[in-house]
Amino acid sequence: MGESLRSRHAHLARRYGRAVTYLPEVATFSAVVDSEPQAWDDLARLLGPSEFADMFSSDATPPADWEPVFTLEGRQMIWVGDGPDDRDRAGVGVVELGADSVPDMRALIASTRPGPFWPRTHELGGYLGIREHGTLVAMAGERLRPPGWTEISAVCTAREARGRGHAARLVLALVAQITARGERPFLHVAETNTGAIALYERLGFRTRKHVTFRGFRTP
Template structure:
């Protein structure tokens, strides 16, 4: 049976740009992309024609990255492939919240704001959890854990299709791994998302087996396998 509540997750970028993130959108025709510095994700319609791809090329500019996320549409000739990565889209299926055994006693999780961006960018550069730019933190709440004042772990909210919030940028500094930081942060974000009557979801690279195992322990289930890919505009 089709879970109609999850159909928005088939186009999470487009659904976000048309809804909760409309104020971050640049548009031309039926195409859309995020403002520079916020995200590189772009969206086209479900069955784009050559004119729509031309609109996206004009919107982005020549030789720019079109990060198509998990969009299944194929571009016309002249678009240069940049990357392709197999992954999974995972969702929280329950009515409660993702949790782990020590969530009730956890302390030290802090909210990260604009003043934390240099630290966040440094942590991302060292751990490479996925795309994160100087304004990405504006997409939602970002939480972190510090050790002696140094940011050693973080996670935050990214895409916001109707009824859902994506948990993203889950990362821990190498010297702080094995302490349960990622589980604490995902659980804390999940609790916030569920409290506003939305459901958490996330994306993870197929090769990141450790992260997949963590999300499964927290209760996330695979909704579908996806391919993340990007192109260079003509």
């Protein structure tokens, strides 16, 4: 995550000393250069008192006066290219989502809860969706972008539209989009979301490593 903030997402970042985070309306992800006390002091000053710091999968441990907010076990999966050979058809019915679609995107996120999505999160990368009778019923997009890689995120489908293959089409459309740029897709998923893990494996993703997602509140 820190690599994204220091490279292709540098224009969306705030920095102070040895700490960096996204602009507030983009994401709450934060990073420190190392686990020295000064780095955590810099992050606390950057965020302000009693503010949320999503450390994502960093194993750096903050000082004792930082309040733990959540811990979630998950895994990082990378696309290895042995999924179904139907990426050319994946874009059927898929539309690009821009700033004018943000209210619809946030409404879908609120009802499906795949993860945080702020008013400017869509600026992290390209987002795609599927509409039925004008209503956005499924979406997925690009989030973290370390050099040579792009993360697929915010994969979600409205309850009334599930079972129609929307998530698979969107993920494969993003895979095609990312690989066309010469980059490699990856994603993160909670260990408890066994249905999503099975889908991603069917689409050609394999587990690279298990991770622990953590969030804290500044003193």
